[in-house]
Amino acid sequence: MKLQLVTFMLASLFGRCHVAPAFGDAFQLGTEQSYSYWNEVRAGNTRNVSLTVGYIVRATIRAATVWGNDEHKLLRFQVESPTLSTTPGDVSRKSTLSEIGSAPFFAYWNLGQIKKIYVDENNDVTLTNFKRGVASLFQYQLLDGKYVEVDPSATCDVQYTSYDETRYRKARSNCVFAGERFERSEYPLRSSTVYSRNVDFTVSTEGSLDNVKAEDYFEYSVNAYDKFGSFLESIVKLDSKGSTVKVKTIQKNTIEEAVKSLGLKEKTLLSEDYIPKCTNKNCDTFAKLINAHKKSLANERIGKQGTSKLFLQLVKLGRTTSTETFQRVLKDEAMQEQRGQVLDLLGAIQTVASHKAAKSFLSFESDEEMFLAERYLQALAVGSRPQKAVIEDLLAMAEKRPNEEKFYDTLVQTVASLANRYAKLPGNSFETNVVQQVQDYLVKQLNRCGKDRCKQKFIRGLHNLKSPQTLNVLVKLALEGSSKTSVAAMKALRSFSVFLWNDEFRATFEDILFQVSKKFDTSARALALDILLDLKPDYDELTHLAQLLKSNDKAYELKQYLLQKLNMLADRCPHFATMLRKVIQNDPRLNNYHVIGARGLSTALMRTYSSVPSFNATLESLQEMSGGVLKRGVVDLALEVGEEKFSMFTLGLFAGGLSSFVSSNDEEENVDDSDSIAGMELSVQGSVFRPLVFFDGKGELMGHVWSGTASEPTPAYQATTLLQDNEQRFALQNGAVFHLSTLGAISIDLNGQVTMSIWGRNAHSKVEQNTGIVVSGSVKLDTTFVSLDVCFVASQEPQLHLTSDLDFSSDPTLCMQVMQPNSVLSQTFERSVSAPMAKYRKIRQTKITHKIAGVTHVLNQKNNNMCNLIAQS
Template sequence: MDFNFKMLHTFSGLIFLVVLVLAEVETAVFPEGDQYSYQFSNDVFIKDFKNGRPVAYRLVGTVNVANILTADDDVKLLKFTLESPELHVRPHGSDSQTEFKYHKSPLDGYKNNDFYAVWSAGNVSTIYYNSKENLALVNLKKSIVSLFHYKTSEGSYTENRGSGQCEVTYRDTSPTAIRRMKQNCVSETKAQHIIRPEEPLKASVQNHRSTDYQFFPDGSIEKIESRDYFQIALEANREIGGSVDSRVVLRTDGHLTKTSKADTKTPKEFLSQLNNYKGETLETSRQHLEVPLNSNIKKAIKEHVDDLATSNIGTVQSAKAFLNILPIARVAKKEEIVELLQSKKLNKIKPQILDILGASGTVAAHDSVKEVVDFQDEMEFDNVERYLQALAIGSRPNSEIILDLLKLVNDKSIGEKVKITAIHTLGSMARRYAAQSNESYSSDVVAKVQNYFNESIVTCTDIPCYVQYLNGINNLQSIGFIDQLFEYVNDTDRSISVAAMKALRSFPASVWNENHIRQFEEIFYQVEKRFDSSVRTLALDIVLNSKFSEPQLKKLLAHLKAKDRAFEVKKYLLEMVQMFSSENQELNEQVQRIIKSDSELNNYHIIAQKGMTTALSRKYSVRSPFNGTLTSIQEIFGGILKRGTVDLTIDSPKESYSYFTLGLYSGGLTSFVSSNTDTNEDNEEVPEEPANAGMEITVQGSYLRPLQFFSGQGELMGHVWSGTASEPTPAYLANTLLHDHHETLQIQNGATVHIDIESALSIDLNGAIQLSLWGRNAQIQVDKNVGLYIAGKILVNAGFVTLDLNFNLEKEPKLNLNSDVDFSSENVLCMQLSQPDDVFRYEMVKNQIIPEIKHHVKSIKKFKYNIAGITHYLNKKNNEMCNKIFAS
C-alpha cells in the first residue's frame, strides 16, 4: 500500500485530474468511517509602515475531520473536532517573528464541542454547532469549515463564506494544487460602515486574500494555506497607517484513523437528534468593539474646558479635545446635553460645544440645541449660526434633522440671518445625505429639499432673496438645477448672475457634457451678450477644470490677441493657463506647441499681458501628514481687488478635496482710484455698483453666510474715518471634523478587523481689506492658523485576544498671505505668501491584550519632524512689483 501511494504521488497532472473526476462519483475523498488529523496554526501580525516591531499572536491546535455518514447521493456528513486550541504570544522584547510561547487565555475555558458540516464534492454551505458556545470559538470553527469548501476546476464564482459574499477565482498552480483568490467581499453582518465619499478623506484598504490547496492523489486535502493581507493607509498619504497579516495553515500526513459512524440514514436525521445545536451559514459574526465611555458629556467637557477655550482655537490642543469628546456626544442622551447647554460655568465655551454637537449629527443633540438656544432671539444668533454651520459640514447627515430644517426655513418668526444660514445648511446636508452609499438625489428627503428650493426661488421679488436661494443650490449641487442656473447667469443683475455662476462652479467636473462646456465657452467669449468679468472668469474656471481638446485650448489662447478691453480678464486667462500648465506636463507641451506655431501669439506684448490679476498654486504640505495644495487667485478690476480666493486642498493620487476656501470681494471702489488708472477698462461691465466689500467662506464644500465689511459709500467712509477698516476681521473660528472613516472586515480566521480613522481641524482664520484713500493704496491680509489632529486605529479582535495599532498625528500649520496694492500712479500689486516654522509629531502605539486576564503588552514609538518655514516664490513679475512698493 505504501508503494502504491508513493508511485501515484509521482504521476502526472493528467492522472491527478482523472482521480479527481472519479472522486466526485466514488467515496475516495473522506472515506466513510475514516478520520484525518490536521495540525492547525494561525499567525496574526499587525505592522506599522516604519518597520517597527510587529504585535502578533499565534493560535495552534489539532483539527480532526471525519466522515461519519455517506448518503445515497454521495453527500457526506463531516464531523469536525478542534482539539487543544491554545493561544501563543511572542515573548516581550523578542525580535523573532517565529518565536511564540503558550499563554493562558479565555480560550482555555471555552466550552468546546464537535461541529458538523454537510459536504458534497467540495461544497459546504452550513455549519452545525452547539449554540451555547462562545462567539469567538464559533467564528473560529466557521472559518475552519469554510476552508473545506473548494472547487477543483478553474473558473470564477460568487461564494458566501466566512468573509461574506466574495468574487472568487480558482486557478491551477500545479498538477496537484489549486489556488482560490477572493476579492470584493461584502459582509451581510449589520456592521455600520461610515466612509466619506471624498476620496482624499478615505482610508486606502488594499487587500490580498488567497487560499492554496495541496491534494493527495486520491483527491483528499493534504494541506491548506490561507492568507489575508490588508494594507491600510490614508488616501492623502500612503505612508501613514499599517498592515494586518493573517496566515492559517492546516496540514496532515495523510494517516487515516477509524471513527464511529452515524446510526442514521441521512445527515438531516442525525443532526436533528443533537441537543442545543443550530445550523448557520459560514459567514462569521462581527466581534463588537466595546469602547468604554466612562464619562457623561458634561464631565468630558469639564475635563477639556481649558483646551476648548476660544484662545486655543487654531491649535492641536483644541482639535484633540474636540475629537476626544465627539464619541461621547454621539451617544449622549437629550437630558444630558440640555444640562450641559444650560450650564452657566461652561457658557464661555458654548460655541465650541455647539461645534461638537453639530458634528455629532444626532437627533438628541439637535433637539437639545433647539430647546436651550432660542432661534428667534437675535442675541443668540452667533450660537445659532455656529451650530447650523457645524451641521452643514457634518459627515453623518440625519434625515430627521433635514426635515426639521425644512420646517425652520418656513418659520416666518425667525430672523433673516438665521434663515439664510439655515438655507445654506439645508442644501449642504441634503447633498451629503444624497452622497451616502445607499441614498441619492432621488430619495424622498432630498427630493423634498429640491422641491423647496424650486418653489421658493420663483417667489422671490428682490435680489437678496434670489441670491440666498442660489447659494443654497450652490451647496445642494443637484444636477436638476443646471438648466435653471444657466438662466440666472443671464440675469441682468450682477449679483444674481455671479451667484448662479458660482453655483455652477461648485459642481464636480464630471457632470459637464459637451453642450455645457460650449455654453461656458460662449459666456467667456460673450457670444450673445456681455457679462460681468467675474461671471466670465468663473466660466473659464469650469472650462479649464474639464477635459478639453487642443483645438479648444488653441481658441482660448487666441483670445489673448482679441480686442477685448477687459485686459484683466485676458490676464486671468493667461495666469490660469500658466498655473494649470505648471502642474500638467502634457498640457504644458500643448501650450508651448500652440504658442510657437503662432508668431502673433508668440510675442512679448501678448504673452506679457497688461494687468495685475494673479493665479498661483503651491504645495504647502507634502507627506506630513498629507499632501496639500494652496491655490490663490486675485482678480483685479480698476486697480482694486474684485474677487480673491485662497483655496486649501487635501490631495490624493486620484483627486483633490477643498476643505477650506476664503474669498474676499469688493465692488464699487474704482471711483477712489487714481485717474491715471483706466477704470473703464471694460466697457462691457454692467454699471458700477454701490461700494461694498466682504468675505465669503466655504468649508468642506459648504458655502457659509458671507460676512460683509460694508455696503454703500456711507458705511465705507464711516470705516475710513473711524479706522475700523484697517482692523483684521475674524472670518472663521471653529473646530471641525475632517476624516470620519469606520469600517469592519471579516477575515478568514474568524476575527474582525476594525478600521477607525478620524481627524479634527481647529481653524482660526481672519482677513482684512485695508484701504487708504489718502495714500491711494490697499492691503489685503489673510492669516490662517490650524491645529490638525489625526487619530487612527487598526484593530484585530478575535474575542480571546486583540491586537491593535494606534497612530496619532499632530501639526499646527500656519499660512500668511499679504497683498499690497499701490494705485497712486501706476497700478502695482505685491503678494507675499509665507509659512512659519512648524513641528510634525507622529506617535504609534501597539497593544496586545488578552481579555479577562491581566496581560497587556504595549509599545510606543514617537517621531518628531521640524519643518522649516518658507516664503513661497511666486513669479518674477511679482518680485519686481514688490521691489517697487517697498523701495522706500
C-alpha cells in the same frame, strides 16, 4: 476502427488530465481523523513591517463523519489542548483557552461546501467565530473551475486551480463582505484597503484532506498621506496527523433529523461582529471626557492640534451618546465658553440624538444665541454622515421661513449641503425622494424672488446642492439675470463636475466670455473662462481662447487674468506649456509685447502648500481687480491625491464701488459703479456659507475708515470639523473580526485686519489662518481571549499668512505676500497586544518628527517689482 479511435481518444484525455477522486472517499462515514492546528496573526505599521505585535494559537482538531451519504454529510469537530502565545511576550503557560475545547460542534457538508454549523447556544461570539474558521478549512473542491463560496469573512467568487493530482490552490475575488461600512465620497479623504486571500491545500490519493495553508493579508492606508497606515496578516495551517479511528454514527434517516437530535443552535459560516464592553470604572464617556478637557475646547485653543485630537475622541464617543447627555453638557453653566465647540461636535457626530439636543438648545433671543445657532448649522453642513430625518426636519423649518434673515440664509445652505451629501451615499442619488424635495423647494423659492439678494440666497442653495437637474436653471440665470445674479449663477456652475459640460454648455460659456449675445460682468466672464480652462482645451480651443488677448475688448484686467491663468496652468503641466507656446509662436499678432505684456493687477497662481512627508496640498490664489482695487479674490487650500482634488477651505473676498477711492481716470470698460460693498465668502469642504458683509454703502464704509474698527485683528471663522471619516469591518479566515477606521479633523482659526489711510492714500490688509490637523487611524482585532490594536496618528499645525499693501497715491501699486511659518509634523505608531484571560498587555510605540521649513511663496515678477516700489516709497 471506430472503437479503436474512441479508445485512443479517451486514453489521451486521461493521460493529459487527472480525474479528481470522489468526495465519498474524503469523509467516510464513521471515521475520525486528527489534525494539528496552528494560526499566527500579526499586525504592524506599513512604514516598518519588522515592528509587529501578534499571537499564535495551537490546538489539535479531531474531525469525524457521524452521518452521511454521497452528497450530504454531518461532520463533528472537537478542539483539544488549545494554547495561546503572544508576541512580544509569552503567555502560553497562563492561558489554555479551555472554553474553545469545552464541547464539540458540528457542520453540515454538501458537495464540498459547508452550509451550516451547529454550536452550543451558550458559546460567546468569538468562540463561535473561531469554530467557523475551523469548519471552513474543510470546505474545498477537487475539480478546477469557478465557484461561489461563503466563508467566515464574505461571500466570494473562488477559483480552484490544481497543480497536480493532490495539490490545489483556491483564490478568492469579488468578495461581498458582511457588515456595515462607511467612507467619504471624496477620494482624497478616503482610506484604501488592499487585501489578498489565498488557500493552498493537499489531499490524499483518496481525496481526504491532508493539509491546508490559508493566508490573509490586509493593508490599510490613508490616501492623503504617503504610506501612512498599518497591516494585518493571518496564516492558518492544518496538518493531518495521519491516524484514522472509528467513531459512532447518528442513526437518523435524513440530515434534518440528524441535526435536530443534536439540540444545538444553527449558524452560518459568516462571522458575527464582536464589540468588547468596557468594564473598567475609568472608562471614558462623552460627558466625562469633555469635562476633563474643557481647556482644550476654549476659544483660544481653536486652530491647535490638541483641539482636533480631542475632537476625534469625542466624536467616537458621541455617536453612541444619548440626547439627554448632550443636553446636560450644553446646559452646564461651566461649559458656557465651550458651547460653540460643543455645537461643532454635535454637527460632526450627526446622529438623530445629537440633532435633537442641539435643536432644543438653540434660540434667537440675542446675537450670541443667533451666532451659536448658525454655528451648529454650519457644522452640520460639512458633516459626513447626513441623516434623512435631520434633512426632513430642517426642510420643514425652512418652509416655515424663520424671521431671522441671516439664520434663514444659513438654514437654506445647510439643507442643500446635507441633501448633496445624502445623495452621494451608497444606494442614494439626486433622484432620491428627500433630495428631490430639497431641490423642488429651492427652485420654487428662487422663482418667487424679485430682488437680487433673494435670488443669490437660493442660487447659493443650488450651488451647495449641485444637482445636475438644476444646470439649465442656473445657465438661464447666468445668461438673463442681472449682473449680480449672473455672477452668482456662474459661481454655482463652476462648482459642478467638468464631466457634465457638453458642446452646448461650452458654447454658452464662450458666449459669456466673448460677450456674443450681450455684455456681461467681468467676474461672470472670468468664471466662464475658468470653466473653459477646466475642460482642458485642445490646440484649436486654446487658440480660440487666446483671441481675447489681441481683441479690442477694453476689459484689460480680464485679459491680464487670462494671461495669469495660462501661465499658472503652464507651470503645472508641461504638455499645456508646449501647446501654449505653439499657439503664441504661430500668431505674430499675439506674439508681441503689447499683447503678452498687457497691463493690469489681476493675478492667478498655484503653489505647493505641503508635500511628503506631510499631506499633498496646493494653494490657489485668484485676484480679479477692477479700477485698481480688488473686485473678486479667492484663496483655496486643496488636498491632492493623484489626479483627485478636494477643497478643504476657500476664502473668497468681494468688493464693489470702491474704484472712486483709488482712481478717477481709469478707462477700463465695465468698471463697477454700484454702491460701495465689501465682504467675505467662506466655503468649507465644498459647502458655501452665507456671505459676511463688511459694509454696504459709502456711509458705512467711511464709518469704518474714521473709527478704525477694521484695523484690529477680528475672527472671521473659528470651527473644528471632520475631514476623514471612514469605517470598515472584515473577518479573517480564522473567524476573528477586525475593524479598520480613520478619523481626521481640522481646527481653523481665521482672522484678519484692514487699515486704510485716505490722507496717505494707501491700505494694508492681513489675513492669518491657523490650523490644527490630526488624522488618527487604527486596525483593531478583538476577541475574548486576545486583542491586537495598531494605531497611527499624524498631527501638524500649518499656518498661512496673506498680506497686501496697496498704494494709490498715483498709479495703483499692489504688493502681495503669501507666507507659511515653520511647522512640525509628528507621526506616532502604537502597537499593542493583550490577553485578558492572562491579564497581560504589551504596548510598543514609535514616534517620528519632521521639521518643515517655512516658505515665502514667489508670486510673479510684476508683484516683485511693485513690492520693491512700495518698499522704496
